[in-house]
Amino acid sequence: xxxxxxxxxxxxxxxxxxxxxxxxxxxxxxxxxxxxxxxxxxxxxxxxxxxxxxxxxxxxxxxxxxxxxxxxxxxxxxxxxxxxxxxxxxxxxxxxxxxxxxxxxxxxxxxxxxxxxxxxxxxxxxxxxxxxxxxxxxxxxxxxxxxxxxxxxxxxxxxxxxxxxxxxxxxxxxxxxxxxxxxxxxxxxxxxxxxxxxxxxxxxxxxxxxxxxxxxxxxxxxxxxxxxxxxxxxxxxxxxxxxxxxxxxxxxxxxxxxxxxxxxxxxxxxxxxxxxxxxxxxxxxxxxxxxxxxxxxxxx
Amino acid sequence: xxxxxxxxxxxxxxxxxxxxxxxxxxxxxxxxxxxxxxxxxxxxxxxxxxxxxxxxxxxxxxxxxxxxxxxxxxxxxxxxxxxxxxxxxxxxxxxxxxxxxxxxxxxxxxxxxxxxxxxxxxxxxxxxxxxxxxxxxxxxxxxxxxxxxxxxxxxxxxxxxxxxxxxxxxxxxxxxxxxxxxxxxxxxxxxxxxxxxxxxxxxxxxxxxxxxxxxxxxxxxxxxxxxxxxxxxxxxxxxxxxxxxxxxxxxxxxxxxxxxxxxxxxxxxxxxxxxxxxxxxxxxxxxxxxxxxxxxxxxxxxx
Numbered sequence: 001x002x003x004x005x006x007x008x009x010x011x012x013x014x015x016x017x018x019x020x021x022x023x024x025x026x027x028x029x030x031x032x033x034x035x036x037x038x039x040x041x042x043x044x045x046x047x048x049x050x051x052x053x054x055x056x057x058x059x060x061x062x063x064x065x066x067x068x069x070x071x072x073x074x075x076x077x078x079x080x081x082x083x084x085x086x087x088x089x090x091x092x093x094x095x096x097x098x099x100x101x102x103x104x105x106x107x108x109x110x111x112x113x114x115x116x117x118x119x120x121x122x123x124x125x126x127x128x129x130x131x132x133x134x135x136x137x138x139x140x141x142x143x144x145x146x147x148x149x150x151x152x153x154x155x156x157x158x159x160x161x162x163x164x165x166x167x168x169x170x171x172x173x174x175x176x177x178x179x180x181x182x183x184x185x186x187x188x189x190x191x192x193x194x195x196x197x198x199x200x201x202x203x204x205x206x207x208x209x210x211x212x213x214x215x216x217x218x219x220x221x222x223x224x225x226x227x228x229x230x231x232x233x234x235x236x237x238x239x240x241x242x243x244x245x246x247x248x249x250x251x252x253x254x255x256x257x258x259x260x261x262x263x264x265x266x267x268x269x270x271x272x273x274x275x276x277x278x279x280x281x282x283x284x285x286x287x288x289x290x291x292x293x294x295x296x297x298x299x300x
Numbered sequence: 301x302x303x304x305x306x307x308x309x310x311x312x313x314x315x316x317x318x319x320x321x322x323x324x325x326x327x328x329x330x331x332x333x334x335x336x337x338x339x340x341x342x343x344x345x346x347x348x349x350x351x352x353x354x355x356x357x358x359x360x361x362x363x364x365x366x367x368x369x370x371x372x373x374x375x376x377x378x379x380x381x382x383x384x385x386x387x388x389x390x391x392x393x394x395x396x397x398x399x400x401x402x403x404x405x406x407x408x409x410x411x412x413x414x415x416x417x418x419x420x421x422x423x424x425x426x427x428x429x430x431x432x433x434x435x436x437x438x439x440x441x442x443x444x445x446x447x448x449x450x451x452x453x454x455x456x457x458x459x460x461x462x463x464x465x466x467x468x469x470x471x472x473x474x475x476x477x478x479x480x481x482x483x484x485x486x487x488x489x490x491x492x493x494x495x496x497x498x499x500x501x502x503x504x505x506x507x508x509x510x511x512x513x514x515x516x517x518x519x520x521x522x523x524x525x526x527x528x529x530x531x532x533x534x535x536x537x538x539x540x541x542x543x544x545x546x547x548x549x550x551x552x553x554x555x556x557x558x559x560x561x562x563x564x565x566x567x568x569x570x571x572x573x574x575x576x577x578x579x580x581x582x583x584x585x586x587x588x589x590x591x592x593x594x595x596x597x598x599x600x601x602x603x
Binding site: 059 | 380381383384387390391407410465466467468473474475480497498500501502503504505506510513514517518520521
C-alpha cells in the first residue's frame with residue numbers, strides 16, 4: 001500500500017508537468033501574437049494605410065511601403081521550394097526505397113549533419129563563392145540575387161525535408177509494397193502510385209517544415225540577396241536582388257529608437273511574417289485533416 | 301516492445317525533475333547591473349563604446365592602446381552602425397557612442413525627452429572612397445555623375461566613359477552613418493531639400509566586407525566606403541566637385557587641405573559633459589598618441 005502511495009505522487013507531478021508543458025506551447029504563441037499586435041498595430045495609426053501598401057521602402061525618410069518586402073520574401077521562398085522539393089523528395093525516396101541498407105545508414109546521418117550547418121557559414125560561402133558563379137554563368141549584373149538566396153535556402157530546407165519525408169515513407173507498412181508488387185506493378189509504379197501517396201501526410205508536413213525554414217531564415221538571405229527593396233515583378237525578378245522581410249527586420253531593428261514609427265512598422269513586418277507562416281500551417285493542417293477524414297470513411 | 305519501468309525508479313524521476321527545476325532557476329541569473337555607467341565595483345573600470353562600423357577598427361585600436369596607458373580601465377567596443385550606437389546611448393546602455401555622422405534632430409529631441417544632453421566630440425576625420433573593380437577603366441567621376449548613377453538616372457558604365465556594362469550600385473544599410481552622409485552630400489549634393497533617393501535597385505549590404513567582396517569580383521559594381529577599408533585589390537576613383545574641376549584621389553593630405561570633396565568628421569557622443577574616466581579617455585583620444593593610430597589606420601587626424 002505504501003509503495004502505491006509513493007508511486008502516485010511522482011506520477012501526479014510528472015503528469016502536471018507534462019500538461020503544463022503542452023499548454024505552454026499555446027500560451028507562448030498567444031503571448032508572441034499579443035506582443036506583435038501591441039508593438040505593430042500602432043503603425044496603422046501612425047502611417048497612412050495606403051502608405052503601407054506603397055512600393056518604396058526607405059524608412060529613414062518615412063517611406064514604409066511593405067510591398068517590395070512581401071514580394072521579396074515570396075520570390076525567395078517560392079524559388080527555394082521549387083528547388084528543394086524535387087531534390088528533397090528524390091533524396092528521401094532514394095534513401096527509403098531504393099538505396100541498399102549500408103548506403104542508407106550512411107546517407108541519413110550525413111543529410112542530418114547538413115541540417116546543423118550554421119546559416120552564417122552558408123551565407124559567407126554563398127557571398128564569396130556562389131554569387132560570383134551565378135553572375136558569370138547566367139550573365140546577370142550581380143550574383144547577389146533572389147536566385148542565390150533560393151539556392152542556399154533550398155540547401156538548408158533539404159535536410160529537414162529529407163529527414164521528415166524519409167521517416168514518413170519508412171512508416172508505410174511493407175504489406176502495401178508487397179501487394180503492389182504482387183499485382184504486377186514495377187518498382188517505380190509501386191513508389192509513385194502506392195508508397196508516396198500512402199505517406200502523403202508526412203511528405204506534406206516535410207514540405208511545410210521546409211517552407212517554414214525558408215520563410216524564416218534571415219542571416220543567409222541578408223548576406224546573398226543584395227537587399228535592394230525593389231518590386232520583384234515578372235520572372236526576371238528571380239535573377240535580380242530582392243529584400244526580404246526577415247533581412248529587413250534584422251538589418252534595421254538594432255538602429256531604431258524604442259517606440260518610434262519605424263520601430264512599430266518593423267513589428268508590423270513581423271506580424272505579416274507571422275500571418276504568412278500561420279497560413280502555411282493552416283493550409284497544411286486543412287489538407288492533412290481532410291485526408292484523414294477520407295481515409296476514415298474508407299475504413300469504416 | 302513497451303519497456304516497463306521498475307517501480308523503484310519513480311522517485312528517481314522526481315529527483316531528476318527537481319534537479320532540472322534547480323538548474324533552470326540557476327540559469328535565470330539576477331539582472332546584470334545597468335551597463336550605462338562605469339562600475340567602480342572592483343578595481344577595473346569599464347567604458348562601454350558602441351556605434352559606427354566605419355570607426356570600429358579605430359575604436360578597437362584605441363581601446364587596446366589605452367589599456368597600456370591606464371591599466372585600470374577597460375574600453376569595450378562593438379559596432380552596429382552610428383544609428384545603433386546613438387540609440388544605445390539614448391537607452392542608457394553605453395557610455396560612448398561612435399558616430400560617423402552628426403546626431404540628427406530627431407535623435408537629439410528623443411535624448412532631451414529622456415533628460416539626456418548628447419555632447420559631441422570630433423575625434424578624427426574620414427574620406428569616403430568610391431571603389432570599383434580593378435578592371436574597370438573608369439578612373440574619375442564628378443559628384444553630379446555619382447548622384448545620377450546612385451539615383452538611377454545613369455544605368456550603364458558607357459554613359460560615364462566606361463565599357464558597355466550595367467551599373468550595380470552598392471551601398472551600406474540605412475543604419476550606417478556612411479549611408480546618410482552619402483545620401484546628403486553626394487546624391488543630394490548637399491541640398492537636403494531635394495527629393496532625390498537611392499535607386500530602388502541599390503544593393504544595401506550589411507557590412508563593409510560585403511561591399512569589398514562584391515567590388516573585388518564584379519566588374520559591374522560601384523561602391524563607397526571609408527578610406528580605412530579600401531584594400532589594394534580595389535580601384536579607387538578620383539572625384540571632382542563638378543564638371544571641369546580637378547579630380548582628386550582620397551588621401552590624408554587631400555582630406556586635410558579640403559581638396560577631396562567627400563570627407564567628413566567622425567564623432568564620439570557622450571550623455572552630458574564627460575566626467576571622470578570618460579573625460580580622461582576622450583582627452584587621451586584627442587592627444588598625439590591616439591591621433592597617430594588614426595593616421596595608421598587610414599583615417600585623417602584632427603588638429
